[in-house]
Amino acid sequence: MPPYLAKVAKLGKRILIVDAFAGPGRFKDGTAGSPLIIAKAAERFAPGKYDAYFFNNRESHHKLLASILERQGISAAKPVFGDAIEQLTHLIERLRDETLFLYFDPYGLNCEFDLLRPLLERHKSFSTEILINLHMPISHRLGSRHRVQRDGIEDSQIKSYHEKLTRVYGGDFWRDILVEGQYANAKEREEVLIDNYRGLLASTGYLSFTGACPIREKTDSATKYFMVFASPHPDALLLLNDEMCKSFNAHMHNQEVKDTLFADSSWTEWRNPGRIRDIALQSVHDFPRETRLELWRRIVGAHFMRFTKSEFGKAIKHLCDTGKIECITPVIRGGTRPTKRLNDNCAFMPSATSIMF
Numbered sequence: 574m575p576p577y578l579a580k581v582a583k584l585g586k587r588i589l590i591v592d593a594f595a596g597p598g599r600f601k602d603g604t605a606g607s608p609l610i611i612a613k614a615a616e617r618f619a620p621g622k623y624d625a626y627f628f629n630n631r632e633s634h635h636k637l638l639a640s641i642l643e644r645q646g647i648s649a650a651k652p653v654f655g656d657a658i659e660q661l662t663h664l665i666e667r668l669r670d671e672t673l674f675l676y677f678d679p680y681g682l683n684c685e686f687d688l689l690r691p692l693l694e695r696h697k698s699f700s701t702e703i704l705i706n707l708h709m710p711i712s713h714r715l716g717s718r719h720r721v722q723r724d725g726i727e728d729s730q731i732k733s734y735h736e737k738l739t740r741v742y743g744g745d746f747w748r749d750i751l752v753e754g755q756y757a758n759a760k761e762r763e764e765v766l767i768d769n770y771r772g773l774l775a776s777t778g779y780l781s782f783t784g785a786c787p788i789r790e791k792t793d794s795a796t797k798y799f800m801v802f803a804s805p806h807p808d809a810l811l812l813l814n815d816e817m818c819k820s821f822n823a824h825m826h827n828q829e830v831k832d833t834l835f836a837d838s839s840w841t842e843w844r845n846p847g848r849i850r851d852i853a854l855q856s857v858h859d860f861p862r863e864t865r866l867e868l869w870r871r872i873v874g875a876h877f878m879r880f881t882k883s884e885f886g887k888a889i890k891h892l893c894d895t896g897k898i899e900c901i902t903p904v905i906r907g908g909t910r911p912t913k914r915l916n917d918n919c920a921f922m923p924s925a926t927s928i929m930f
């Protein structure tokens with residue numbers, strides 16, 4: 574939230590933030606839930622410039638959240654008691670040129686694609702970010718792969734499950750993936766499913782930058798859900814690439830090393846820099862004269878969440894230091910490269926020896 578809000582606060586449009594399935598504001602252990610995180614960040618980075626709506630259809634959650642927000646004195650954050658889908662439908666109908674941030678975190682699969690369609694058609698000059706959690710165990714259950722494959726028929730219950738999946742995923746492409754597909758395992762099916770869903774979100778050419786992060790207990794446990802985002806801005810892709818890469822790997826690492834001798838180690842100590850060096854070198858070969866930022870955008874587009882920007886920066890420096898590529902941006906004080914230090918504006922070429930190799 575902080576870098577996003579700091580950036581859109583400068584756009585000069587009213588910011589509308591919606592946490593459609595808000596919850597009570599705090600988890601049982603006292604940690605802040607999404608509405609509180611959002612409201613605090615908005616007060617800090619866009620005070621007076623935003624309205625935040627938090628929907629809850631459970632009265633106890635609504636009341637708890639309302640009292641927490643009141644105690645914090647955050648009046649621009651409005652808890653609303655009502656059904657998220659109904660409230661959102663009205664809100665989207667009334668939408669004009671506001672900067673919109675929409676977060677969906679239902680327990681199940683309670684966000685159908687038709688609700689999102691008008692947002693995919695917004696004018697390209699408007700700012701819209703969608704963040705949505707798609708529940709994987711329920712997706713598999715509704716797909717009923719084993720029952721359909723075993724019995725070869727779709728009874729009325731399975732039919733209604735399948736209709737639900739079509740409504741949620743915005744088409745019946747899920748069928749080839751979840752039911753018929755020849756994928757090796759559930760995780761592979763999920764990846765393809767989410768890739769297709771991202772493609773659909775991007776299909777109007779407006780929310781072209783999409784990505785997804787799997788949420789799991791441990792590396793080898795089942796995926797609970799995918800957090801999917803869609804944005805019209807390439808910066809969102811770069812920002813979320815780093816955030817998701819760090820959060821995912823730090824969590825996986827901590828789960829694996831807790832109660833071991835390595836409990837105090839950091840996930841970054843275990844990373845192998847070889848892969849990003851190879852990819853960076855290949856990119857410089859494929860796209861000579863592109864800047865570090867242009868190359869990074871390409872790599873994130875093709876390998877979302879695999880590497881951080883800092884790892885990429887170090888890989889580029891290593892390739893320069895070892896003579897595999899060279900920086901062709903001259904050092905000119907006041908220019909795009911004011912010191913010897915490499916920056917995002919620096920352009921690169923494969924070195925002559927590396928081309929021969």
Ligand SMILES: C[S@@+](CC[C@H](N)C(=O)[O-])C[C@H]1O[C@@H](n2cnc3c(N)ncnc32)[C@H](O)[C@@H]1O
Nearest residue numbers: 594595596606607628629630631656657678679
């Ligand atoms: C997964 S929790 C949200 C947790 C929240 N994102 C957080 O970080 O604290 C989903 C919440 O949505 C509420 N909810 C479920 N269905 C709803 C609906 N149709 N309309 C509004 N709220 C709903 C649930 O009662 C629950 O409080």
